Amino acid sequence: MPAQLGFAEAASxxxxxxxxxxxxxxxxxSGAGRELRLSAAQLKSFDSATLSVLLGCARLATEHGLRLVVSNAPEQLRALAGVYGLTDLIWPSETTPA
Incomplete structure (x- = not known):
């Protein structure tokens, strides 16, 4: 993911x-994997549009029978996802009990 991903950058x-x-x-x-990995390590500036992009990524992973794994997400992004009730959709493995 890019360093800046807000409303202005979401479509591109x-x-x-x-x-x-x-x-x-x-x-x-094709390699029998089950996870589509996406790093948010570079993400520094974001807003709720970032969540929309991540939901699109999660949907795409599901369409392919995979689970999206977003790593290195800033805590503020996780908090924003929580405010919108999206944590379970973006980070399902971390919220689903084993």
Missing amino acids: AWAQLEPALRAEALQVR
Whole structure:
């Protein structure tokens, strides 16, 4: 993910992420993988539009029978997801009891 991903950047970020994630999903599935990984380590500036992009990523992973794993997300992004009730959709493995 880019360093800045807000409302102004969301459409162009998704236009870049979607084909890359689709290609990655095909590679993961062909290798019998189960997780589509996305790093948010570079993400420094974001807003609620970032959550929309992440939901699109999660939906894409599900379409391919995979689970999205978002790593290194800023705590503020996780808190924002919690405010909107989206934590379970973006980080399901961390909220589902084993």
